[in-house]
Amino acid sequence: MYDLVIRGGTVIDGTGAPGFRADVAVAGDRIAAIGTLDAPAAREIDATGLLVTPGWVDIHTHYDGQATWDMLLDPSFSSGVTTAILGNCGVGFAPVRPGSEDRLIELMDGVEEIPGSALSAGLAWNWESFPDFLDVLDSRPRSFDIGALLPHGPLRLYVLGDKVGTDTPADAAEVAEIARLADEAMAAGAFGLSSSRTPVHRTSRGAMTPDYDADEAELTALAEVVARRGGIMEFAPEGLVGEDLDGLKREMALYDRMVARTGVNVHMLVLQPNLYPDYWREQLDWAERITASGKARAFAQVSGRSIGALLSFFGTHPFMERPGFRAVKALPRDAWLDALARPEVKAGILAETDPEGSFGAFLNAHWNRCYDLGEEGDYEPDESRNIVALAAARGTTVQSAAYDMMLETSRHPRLLLAINNYDDSGLEHLRALMERPGAVLGASDAGAHVMTICDGSMNSFMLIHWGRDRRRGPTLPVETIVRMMTSDTAGSIGIGDRGRIAVGLRADLNVIDFERLALSPPAVVDDLPTGASRLLQQVSGYRATIVAGQVTREHDRPTGAMPGRLLRRQ
Numbered sequence: 001m002y003d004l005v006i007r008g009g010t011v012i013d014g015t016g017a018p019g020f021r022a023d024v025a026v027a028g029d030r031i032a033a034i035g036t037l038d039a040p041a042a043r044e045i046d047a048t049g050l051l052v053t054p055g056w057v058d059i060h061t062h063y064d065g066q067a068t069w070d071m072l073l074d075p076s077f078s079s080g081v082t083t084a085i086l087g088n089c090g091v092g093f094a095p096v097r098p099g100s101e102d103r104l105i106e107l108m109d110g111v112e113e114i115p116g117s118a119l120s121a122g123l124a125w126n127w128e129s130f131p132d133f134l135d136v137l138d139s140r141p142r143s144f145d146i147g148a149l150l151p152h153g154p155l156r157l158y159v160l161g162d163k164v165g166t167d168t169p170a171d172a173a174e175v176a177e178i179a180r181l182a183d184e185a186m187a188a189g190a191f192g193l194s195s196s197r198t199p200v201h202r203t204s205r206g207a208m209t210p211d212y213d214a215d216e217a218e219l220t221a222l223a224e225v226v227a228r229r230g231g232i233m234e235f236a237p238e239g240l241v242g243e244d245l246d247g248l249k250r251e252m253a254l255y256d257r258m259v260a261r262t263g264v265n266v267h268m269l270v271l272q273p274n275l276y277p278d279y280w281r282e283q284l285d286w287a288e289r290i291t292a293s294g295k296a297r298a299f300a301q302v303s304g305r306s307i308g309a310l311l312s313f314f315g316t317h318p319f320m321e322r323p324g325f326r327a328v329k330a331l332p333r334d335a336w337l338d339a340l341a342r343p344e345v346k347a348g349i350l351a352e353t354d355p356e357g358s359f360g361a362f363l364n365a366h367w368n369r370c371y372d373l374g375e376e377g378d379y380e381p382d383e384s385r386n387i388v389a390l391a392a393a394r395g396t397t398v399q400s401a402a403y404d405m406m407l408e409t410s411r412h413p414r415l416l417l418a419i420n421n422y423d424d425s426g427l428e429h430l431r432a433l434m435e436r437p438g439a440v441l442g443a444s445d446a447g448a449h450v451m452t453i454c455d456g457s458m459n460s461f462m463l464i465h466w467g468r469d470r471r472r473g474p475t476l477p478v479e480t481i482v483r484m485m486t487s488d489t490a491g492s493i494g495i496g497d498r499g500r501i502a503v504g505l506r507a508d509l510n511v512i513d514f515e516r517l518a519l520s521p522p523a524v525v526d527d528l529p530t531g532a533s534r535l536l537q538q539v540s541g542y543r544a545t546i547v548a549g550q551v552t553r554e555h556d557r558p559t560g561a562m563p564g565r566l567l568r569r570q
Contacts, residue, residue: 002027002041003549006511009047014054014486014500016479024052026507029548029563034503043551047511050543051478054486054501055082055144055508056459059267059440059493060234060301062112062448063146064092069122069529071142071562075456076446078539078556082508082547083145083490083498083567084446089236089269090196090211092151093123094133095158095181101125103203104154110204111196112448121529130155130181131188134566141562144547145508147495147569149234150185152195152211152222164210170218179221183229189568191493192231192265193222197238197251220258227264227296231569232493234267234301241420242273252286259296266290267492269443270300271307271420272429274369280433287438299492301442302433303455304462305379306418309363311370311402313340313410314524314533315451318363318402318417324349341407350399363417367398370417372405377414377521377537379465380426380472387415412521413535426472434484435476440492441484450534454522457537459485464517478514494569507549510542517541 004026010019011034025033025041033039056079063073063086076084086092091111093104101123109116127133130150137146157164159178170178182193196209203209226233235255239248255266270283283300290298309316313336319325328339339345354361370387373379383389391401405415421430433439446456455461462485466476490499498506520538528534545553548563 002032002039004043004045004507004546004551005037005039005041006045006047006052006509009050009052009511011501012051012053012479012482013502014483016483019051019479024501024509026546026549029507031501031503031505031507034501045511045544047543049513051510051512051514052501053482053510053512054499055510055545055547056080056485057083057489057495057499058444058446058459059085059489060088060442060444061086061446061456062088062091062108062114063446064148064151065108065114065119065123066447067137067142067146068124071140072558073143073146073447075454075536077143077553077558079457079460080510080512080542080545081144081446081459082545083147083495085147085149085191085493086447087149087151087190088194088234089201090152090194090209092148092154094127094130095154096125096128097158097161098128100157103157106203106205107153107209110206111201111209112445113452114448114450115528115532116204117530118528118532130185130190134188134190134568138566142564143552143558143562144564145567146564147189147191147567149192149194150182150190152193152214153209155181156210156214160210165207165213167213169213169215175218175221178218179225182222182225186225186229186231186569189566190231191569192226192233194234195219196236198236198240198243199238200241200243201236216254216257219254220261223258223262223264227262229569230494232265232267236269240269241271242275245276245279248276248279252283255298256286259290259298263296265296266298267301267440267442268299270302270433270439272433273420274366274423277423277429284433284436284438288436291438297492298438299440299442300436300438302430302439303421303443304434304441304458304466305427305430305455306416306422307420307443308369308416308418308422309452310413310454310522310535311406311415311417312413312451312524313337313406315413315535316359317406318354318360318399319349321355321358321360322349322352324352337407337410346403350403364399366417366419367402369419369422370402370415373414373416375414375521377519379416379461380470382426382472383424411524414521428473431473431476440488442489442492450528451524454535454537457519457539460517460519460539463512463514464519468514468517495567507546509546511544511546513541513543
């Protein structure tokens with residue numbers, strides 16, 4: 001007798017092969033049989049008319065803090081994720097020297113926009129080394145499996161202390177100690193090391209990240225350790241958002257030398273910046289050349305939709321650093337919208353200018369890329385939905401139109417300022433990027449930028465938009481999308497026991513009502529520690545999510561099962 005049989009569904013097995021009708025049987029935490037099965041089971045799920053897929057493997061999340069206090073891990077849990085990797089972009093909470101905890105909170109708050117108040121309240125700090133941190137993550141069951149990269153920023157801060165940020169490179173002894181601790185982390189099960197190289201990433205105090213100053217000698221020493229242990233190095237490269245094309249070219253040359261010397265596998269974040277919209281082709285050419293050479297494997301981590309900011313008075317918006325808004329922000333939050341609706345308050349804020357170099361100034365320079373997503377949440381709007389056109393139709397200024405729309409929608413933001421991965425063609429150029437062999441879906445940023453984006457639902461969006469509802473260009477085959485989110489992501493980071501529906505592999509599965517699959521508009525919820533806010537999207541259409549053979553979510557509701565564990569690199 002099997003423990004579970006999913007009967008009569010259309011199996012999309014994660015390889016990209018055409019779907020086929022079959023039963024899928026589970027015994028323990030493994031897939032036991034696929035086909036027309038007559039054997040009885042302790043539990044059956046009728047999947048007639050539904051898709052049966054592997055569970056999603058998300059390789060780019062920032063649950064480093066949340067995973068220590070929240071065992072459910074939404075928004076990923078609601079969107080069918082069954083394995084997630086945290087510790088990306090060089091930020092995290094281990095290793096940590098007692099007394100330096102606030103510096104790591106400021107780092108995460110600044111780079112990933114996770115409220116420092118929530119982190120201060122939620123983190124127990126019952127670890128010091130990175131292996132200690134993994135043991136803490138391993139000590140409690142959770143809804144799905146998580147693995148971790150060793151973040152370079154905390155590692156440097158742990159070894160160098162106040163030397164970080166002085167533009168003085170680590171000396172030979174310090175590099176040796178950094179490499180020793182990296183080897184210790186890899187031996188404990190880290191999947192590799194992540195590092196931030198972009199000046200766009202700053203702490204909440206505006207300082208550069210601790211790893212920004214790392215020189216080539218230090219990076220190469222780390223690459224030698226990671227390569228020897230069979231892991232990956234994940235980079236947020238200089239020039240990532242188009243701020244410095246020459247810097248981005250220097251980064252590519254650095255990675256080339258690093259791979260030649262060490263054979264390390266490389267993941268790099270790749271966007272389509274408005275300033276340099278075609279340079280991604282050179283980056284993908286490089287990644288595909290490295291993989292074809294056999295020296296190492298290289299991947300461009302890409303997103304499935306535009307990278308930008310959902311504008312809300314409760315989160316990110318173009319007026320957030322103006323004195324008039326800061327005065328309103330001193331009021332209880334329940335009073336903000338009433339105060340902002342007063343004509344004299346609006347007039348005062350709109351008459352002010354943004355501090356030079358501020359994020360508000362940046363946002364105000366890109367109104368031509370700001371769109372109303374509408375009540376339906378259309379992430380590929382045409383130019384008729386651009387705020388410039390909408391303001392003209394209203395006979396008002398762009399700033400006034402955006403202000404009024406935010407008054408109406410700040411609890412359910414629908415103005416998207418699409419900073420990257422978007423142009424007059426919508427997402428058509430992004431489709432070309434996603435379809436390249438060297439690309440891998442890896443920019444959901446789940447758990448991060450909690451009041452700026454709502455991309456932890458990326459996997460559901462991929463099926464809904466790219467697989468079913470897209471209007472401004474061709475859709476993608478569902479089999480291709482599933483492969484992108486399962487065997488491609490798992491294989492890119494070296495996870496071999498999941499990501500496909502095959503006998504003997506982990507029974508991590510989704511059963512999906514594809515026609516009914518839907519995402520609600522983003523909404524502000526106040527459920528982080530200390531009541532801090534984040535944006536979430538409700539998901540419907542998942543008949544069941546199964547992790548290690550146990551049904552963790554059914555009919556879009558958690559079952560209470562917690563079979564997830566810490567996944568250590570083997």
